[in-house]
Amino acid sequence: MHLLNAWLPPPVAEQTHLEIEAFSKAVRLLQHDCSPVQLADTPYASLKWISVFNNFLKSKSDLALYDIEIFITVILRLFLHRKENYYLQVRWGRVLYKYLKKFSKKLSIVLDWRSFYDAFMHAVFLRRTSFEGFYMQARYSKILSNVVCKCRRYFSEGSAAEIWAQFRPMLNDLSHNASLEALGFISLFLPTNPEQEPQFFTSEWFAECLRLWDGVTYCQYWNSQWLSLVGRCIRNNVYMPHLHLEPFVPALFSQFLRSFEVPVAKTSGVFPYQREVTREIILAFPSEWSHSIPKNVAKSIVYLLQPNGSAQRHLSCLVDLLEQYYHPSNGGPWTTSLERFLRHTVVFFLKRLADEDRKHSYNVEIEQGFSHFLTEEERKRFVEIILRLIKRGQYSKSSSLAYTSAKALSELAYFEPILVLPTSIRCFYTALSSVTATHQLHAAIKILALSARTLLMGSAINIEFPVTYPNDELVLDCKRILESAMFDLLSGLDANDPPKTTATLQFFCSIFSSLEIIRSDADDSSSLLVIDWSKWLDEFLGRLFSLLLHLESDNHIHAAVEGEKPLFGKSFLVRNDSFYQSVLQVLFSRLTLNLYRQALRSIAKFVHNHTVSGAAAEIGLLCSAIVYANPSHGISELMKPIMTSVLSSLKECTSTGVYGIPSAQAASHGKASISPAMEMLIVYQLNVISLGLMYSAEHVIQYEDLVRDIMNTSFAVPSGKVNEAGSHFLSAILQTVTVYYPLNQYRISKSYSGLDGIEEWISMKVDSGIEEKGPLWHLPSQNEVSFANELLEMHLKAALVQLQAVCSESYQGDSGNEKEQLRVLLLRINGSLRGVGSCLPEFMCSSSKSSTDEVQPHFMSGAAGAAVGSAYLREAAAETLHLACNYFLSKWSDDIFLLSLLADSIAAVGNPGSLEYSEWISTEESIKAELESLSEHSSNHLTGHFVKGRKRPKWLIIERVFSHTTWRASQSQYNQYRISHESKRELPKHIFLIMEDLTRLSLHNYDAVRKT
Structure with missing residues (x-):
């Protein structure tokens, strides 16, 4: 079982085995829909299964290989059928690929x-x-090409000889366009898996290919197709006993050099006389030349490397010629291809080394033996050559080349740390200490951040650098370098320099994700980094507080655009690539109790004494991180005073009486209101506690009376912003007590054997060889479910009754206060629905009675959390909102806010999985930077560990599991109303009411309403 499924919450994981049976049923039903008779009658009947089979693929389930082969055979027959239309074939072709x-x-x-x-x-x-x-x-042609690339390994024996025999005669006249067409077919169809026909690939055949390649002076299409074919042959050359590539190395490198369009002297770098390719051939054999040529050159070079071969020497000559074009002052249109060449060269080199290490470590028996494996000296020589390009490109004006160079540097450090780490260290200290190199500081910090884990490992194993650096004290002690950088980089937290701040947070995130529990000097002085952690923590928090106080307030003002209702403004700290939240979560969760209390006191003092309305989201995330690490202490010392303060402020405000709470200060005449300063303070505090109490589990139940009072009074205040913040607070509390989420996610798992103090990262591959215990999940207790049901009774069921009364013809209430009352009622309903999401049971199906124990072909195990409320409550919400829609469109058709809020609530009732799907997209985007940065290669020469798949911190793997849980919850009921052949299920009538309402709102005059 895949790790993402093995670590699911127990109620969800227990049902995943049923997906094997569901997939088998779906394949059988698809066979029926794709039969010739069925396709003739209803050609589009099979399209309804596309989302189902996409879900099975994304679910990572252990599907039966027999059923997969049947599915591929069925879709191939449909995809290759001449009489079908492009639309059907393109849709299924994507799934097939x-x-x-x-x-x-x-x-x-x-x-x-x-x-x-x-x-x-x-x-x-x-x-x-x-x-x-x-x-x-064009789409069908592209997808067909992709499918052929994946299927040619399954061509029958003798196919390579047949393909070459059919198209080789067309290459006799290279001036004719038929030769271009023939090469396209050969490059696309010719299989290079020699286990089927090893006698075909010979040195004579390869020599003929090179002669034909030289026949056309210059043509990007010609070069791209030959590079693709030759690259595949070179990669599989070890399995071709009759093909010896060493004699062809000089000619191959000449072709590689011609493939780079770089300028010489004052030329433009583009070949002046190029062979033109017809539009039909480009359409038939689409190829992104700028992408494929550097990739195929890199692949060919890496797999040409052989013990005692000449490829290493020719590569050095090639780098001599290209090195100058990596310099920051020599950028141009050619920089993109050079960046891709560097990236793919490192990727293929590491992939080859990992494959060789895996075969060595697991004693894999191969017929060719180990004679073609690279020796240690050849590895070092290759890294030395590539480092020349990296040193030039790390400060490039092209952000992609600079990042590729930094990433390549960090990846190669796992194999040759003695050669690579001095480069990372020296560029950092040069930028840090030199006045003239301060513009390089951002790139240098990025490089150090990506190499931080290898530096930690180097300090743990006391790595010794060669005598090449006898006078360079910067590279003599990895441990001292990191200890110094921990303090030196605190000045990088600068509100006026977002890139530098982001790079600094990335460095700290890499360090904390690799360390065990962070101990103070009083606790233990034998930690990996011997620094005064208490002093560092004070300085870090001081810098962080200063950063929060000086964030640009313009980025945090609520948008005034019609229909947009953002809860928080967003600065660069809450962007997906900032590492802000990750640093805080990991740091606070790994502090000892003494250091945790120290941090909690500092944060509490700052939050209680400062009101930074422009940084509510950032401060809320700060509170959330410190509370998640220790909810009992965090809520009592940090969040409770804020909740008491906001409740006191709310009670001081004049009550509108809309929610039914009387107020002694209520005005007898005129419209009630509060001062802007009071409104800003209340909204800020509500936003902070909404984020701060997220994922605090059952600890929030201890303060349920306080939470209940805050909700009730926030809806009674005469302020739209306060009411909206109260609605988000209601959603946050409902999610906290109902949703499944991991507990103690950021705690240390275990350290490397022999490397005390460094956390061992893990791989998600099933056969990675690392056994890890899954996360501890928050499974809502009975008290939490009872509290959630109580909140639904108060703010959903009661609000629905009041809304129905207001929208009825017999309503005799205050017409002047009706708009405010409708707004508050919709905010309560919307907050409740968005808080529980799919935890509120789905509509009851009025269908023909069928066996509930039978596994449906679209079955997907998934649940966002514990079930609360009932299906009747969702049905009541649909009926009441339908009544409200009719009423609003007749009386309040010009009120954008009310109509947008109504549409949002109706969508939450009718499609509960959409809320979880949006959350899944947000989570996947937010952890993309961490997944890219916090990555350890599967083959680690520093530790001697070799596993399958890349390794990452356990907390990041758990975050992926949580995201996978959210996705499963969004899809578990998505296809439940699909019609099967055995029994027909009727759609609930409430679905039609919702569809009618959303259709009318989507045709509204105002664009903001239509977008909602």
Whole structure:
């Protein structure tokens, strides 16, 4: 079982085994819909299964290989059928490509290459009677090419010889366009897996390919197709006993050099005389030349490297010529291709080393032996050559080249730390200490952040640098370097320099994700980094507080655009790539109790004494991190005083009487209001506690009376902003007590054996060889479920009754106060629905009675949390909101805010999975930077550990599991109303009411309402 499924919450994980049976049923039903008779009658009947099979792929379930092969066979028959339309084939072709890419190494099918060739000729080169547009034809051609690339490994024995025999005669006349077409077919269809026919790939055949390649002076299409074919042959050359590449190395490197369009002297870098390619050939064989050429060159060079071979020497000559174009002052259009060349060269080199290390460590028996494996000296020589390009490119004006250089530096450090780490260290200290190199500080911090884990490992194993650096004290002690950088980089937290601040937070995140529990000197002086952690923590928090106080307030003002209702403004600290939240979560969770209390006191003092309305989101995340690390202490010492303060402020405000709470200060005449200063303070505090109490589990139940009073009074205050903040507070509390989420996520798991103080990161691969205990999940207790039901009774059920009364014809209330009352009622309803999401049971289906124990073909195990409320409550919400929609469109059709809020509430009732899906998208985007940065290569020469798949911190893996749980919850009921062949399920009537309301609102005059 995949790790993402093995670590799911127990109620969800227990049902994942049923997905195997569901997939098998879905395949059988798809066979029926794709039968010739069914396709003739209803050609689009199969499209309803696309989302189902996409879900099975994303679910990471252990599907039966037999069913997968049947599915691929069925879709291939549909995809290659000449009489079908492009739309159907393109839609299914995307799904087919995903399955082939996922399971390509496990399938055991045999295919005929001519069926693909006939489909290709029919679709691209023959005129069709039907017209479906140029775009659809181009999309089908592209997808067909991708499918052929994945399927050619399954071509029957003898296919390579047949393909070469059919298209080789067309290459006799290279001046004819038929030669371009023939090369496209050969490059696309020719399989290079020699286990089927090893006698075909010989040195004579390869020499003929090079002669033909030289036949056209310059043509990007020609070079791209030959590089693709030759690159695949070179990669598989170890399995080709009759193909010896060493004699062809000089000629190959000449072709590689010609592939780079770089200027010489005052030339433009573009070849002046190029062979033109017809539009039909470009359409038939689409190829992103700027992408594929550098990638294939890099792959060919890496796999040309052999013990005692000449490729290393030719690579050095090639780098001599290209090195100058990596310099920051020599940038141009060619920089993109050079960046891709560097990136793919490092990727393929590390991939080859990891494969060799895996075979060595697991004693894999291979027929070719280990003679072609790179020796230690050859590895070092290759790294030395690539470092020349990295040193030039690390300060490039191109952000992509600068990042690629930094990433390559950190990746190579796992293999050759003695060569790589001095480069990282020296560039950092040069930028830090030199007045003339301060502009390089951001890039230098990025490099140090990506190399921080290797520096920690180097300090743990007392790595010794060579005598090459006898007078360079900067590179003599990794431990001292990091200890110094921890304090030196605190000045990088600067509100006026977001890139530098982000890079600094990335460095701290990498350090804390690699360390065990952070101890003070009083606790233990034998930690990996011997610094005064108490002093560092005070300085860090001081810098952080100063940063929060000086954030640009313009970024935090609520948008005044119609229909937009953001809860918080956003600065660069809450962007997806800031590492702000990750640093705080990891740091506070790994502090000893003494250091935690010290941090809690400092944060409490800052938050209680400062009102930074422009940084509510940032301060809320700060409170959330410190509370999550220790909820009992965090809530009592930090959040409770804020809740008491906001409740006191709310009680001082005049009550509108809308919510039913009387106020002695209520005005007898005129419209009630509060001062702007009081409104700002209350909104700020409500926003802070909404974020601060998220994921505080059952600890919030101890303060349920205080929480209840805050909710009630926030809806009674005559302020739209306060009411809206109260609605978000209601949503946050409901999510806290109902949703499944991991507890103690950021705690240390275990350290490397022999490397005390460094956390061992893990891989998500099933056979990675690392056994880890899954996370501890928050499973809502009975008290939490009871509290959630109580809140739903107060703010959903009661609000629905009041809304129904207001929208009825017999309503006799105060018409002057009706708009405010409707706004508050909708905010309470919307906050309740968004808080519980899919935890509120789905509509009851008025269907023919069928066995509830039968697994449906669309089954997907998933739940966001514990079930609260009832299906009748969701049905009551749908009926009441339908009544309200009619009423609003007749009386309040010009009120954008009310109509937008109504549409949002109706969507939450009718499609509960959409809330979890939006949360999943947000989570995936937020952890993208961490997944890219916090990554350890599968083959680590510093520790001697070799696993399958990249390794990452356990807390980040748990975050992926939590995201996967959210996605499963969004999809578990998405396809439940699909019609099966055995029994027909009728849609609930409330679905039609919701569809009617949303259709009318989507046709409203105001754009803001339509967008909602």
